[in-house]
Structure formats: structure tokens, C-alpha cells
Amino acid sequence: MKDKKEVSGVEYNEKLLEVRGLKKYFEKHKGIFRKKVEHVKAVDDVSFFINKKETFGLVGESGCGKSTTGRTIIRLYKPTSGKILYDGEDIGKLDEKDLMPYRKKIQMIFQDPYASLNTRMTVADIIGEPMEIHNIASGKEKEERIIELLNLVGLSKIHASRYPHEFSGGQRQRIGIARALSVNPEFIICDEPISALDVSIQAQVVNMLEDLQESFGLTYLFIAHDLSMVRHISDRIGVMYLGSLVEVADRNELYDNPIHPYTKALLSSIPIPDPELAEKTERIILEGDVPSPINPPSGCKFRTRCKYKSDICKETVPKLIDVGNKHYVACHLLQN
Secondary structure: OOOOOOOOOOHHHHHHEEEEEEEEEEEEEEOOOEEEEEEEEEEEEEEEEEEEOOOEEEEOOOOHHHHEEEEEEEHOOOOOOOOEEEEOOEHHHHHHHHHHHHHEEEEEEEOOOOOOOOOOOHHHHHHHHHHHHOOOOOHHHHHHHHHHHHHHHOOHHHHHOOOOHHOOOOHHHHHHHHHHOOOOOOOEEEEOOOOOOOOOHHHHHHHHHHHHHHHHOOOEEOOOOOOOHHHHHHOOOEEEOOOEEEEEEEEEEEEEHHOOOHHHHHHHHOOOOHHHHHHHHHOOOOOOOOOOOOOOOOOOOOOOOOOOOOOOHHOOOOEEEEEEEEOOOOOOHHHH
16 A cells, blocks of 8 residues: 655644534433433543544544534534534534535545445446436436546446446445545545455555545545554544544654553554564553543543542543643543
């Protein structure tokens, strides 16, 4: 695979998206009459920003809230609280009518290429439908644009009349990418776009996403659990645990100098192809299970699995602080 280009310093006026104190709680009803309400705190006070033409990687264990974060940003879920600023406009509070212009600017590539495509529609219909909804193209112009998009993602004109079940997983994901590109978006949320694909296909899809970013000046939120792939494609990376961000840094800074105990454990799980080097590398095994998002621990959510915990970890929620080199960590070890 190609190596991701380095990006220079961060300036405020380069920001395309800024998330401030984002929360997404899901209600869960209990009891015979289902009157008791519990809240699943899927996303709990998350803040970060993404610069224009940048790729921000979001990683963490399954169930940590990274996909919910992406779906809330694109407003598939209505946020419980917090702000989602897109070019300075808080889109978290807009109704469906006012959201329409942003539906065009922000698109999503879904994790499952089998479930994200309508099996009763042809490829041409799947790619062409967003163009009609947003009044971008119709008739012959739409047909030409569909063929152009198919060629762009490595397919051809002959595929336009076929149905999703006639394609492999990698080809279906290419169709999903073509659909996302059909409305000329600025920002694409990639929700684990390669996790359901064969390893041999994953690199092809990632390289294609990088080529498209360079050609069209796209901005990505890249959500994944493949830590080596996230390092390859991302400019900056945020690490999530139980609905909250615990560390944010430039990709090389994060991988070369992880600070939070959870990040260290996460990175130690990356397979090393060299057997001799793998034997010398310390594996950090976390004890216990991930707590329930319905009733998360007080204070630091990671304290139930952290060997460095102290009394303050139980009492106070750690805040993300800058430890230098634009490296942000939420840990009381650094704040005492």
C-alpha cells in the first residue's frame, strides 16, 4: 500500500467538522409495564474536530460507541446533547428540511456491503437515486454520470444493469462508494468500510479511498478496529473507550508514544509479522470485562480494568489535556 502523506499544522480556520460534548443515549424500558427507563450511554461527552482534506481515525473495542458517533454526526441518530458544527453551523439541532443541504455534503460508507444496498434495485438505480433526490442530474446526464462513477471505483458500464447479489463483497463496497460520491460530497464517514472484506481486497479499497481523497479534496472520518490500517490511512487518531475519548494525537505520535493505559493495551494487540520480534514484544492483557454502558463506572470509566487506578479515578472524570505535541490524554496519572 501507498504511504499516507504527512499533514502540516492545524489551524482553526481549516476545520470542517467540530464535535463538542456530543452525547447519544438510547432509552431502554424495563418492568412489566415497561415504565422504568434506563439509558444506554453509547456516546458520552465526546469532543474532537476534523480539518478539511484530513482523515481522522476513530478506534476502539467493539461496542465502544465509535459507529454510533459517526451515525449521530450524519444525523441518522438524533443527538441527546452537544453540538455538531459543520462549517460553523450546528447541524445537530436542524430539522429534516434544513438538513437536506448537509445530506448532500456529508455521505456515509457503511460497514456491511451486503445489507447497505437495496437488493431489489439495479446498480444504476442505487447510484442514480441520490442524484435525483438532490436534483443533481437526470436522464442522459445521470446515465453518463453513473458510468463515470463506476469506472472511478474500478467497475464498468456492464455492471450498471446488474443487481447486488451478482457481486462479491469487495465489488458491493465499491458500489457503496460510488453511491456516496454521486452527490459530490465534501465529507465522508467511513464506518468500518473494510472489516467485512477479504484481506486481499482491503488494501485495494483503502488505496482507492486515498486516491479519491486526493482527487476530490475529500475529508474522512475513518472508523475501524484494524489498528494497522488506521495508522496507514489516518492523519490523526482518536481512541474511544466505553463512549468516551481517552486519547487523541497525530498518527505517528500515537503509535510511537501511547500514553493512556488503554491505548497501550490496544496497540500491544497488533499482530507482528516477525516471530522473533513478536516474542520480545510485551503483550498487555486487560483483566475483566468492559463495563455496561447502562451503568458505567463513576469517575474514570477505565478504572475497573486499570492497574494504575487510585482514589481520584473513582471520584473524578479525567479531562482530555494537552501533554505536548498536540497529544491529548484523559488520565489522572498525568493530572496529579
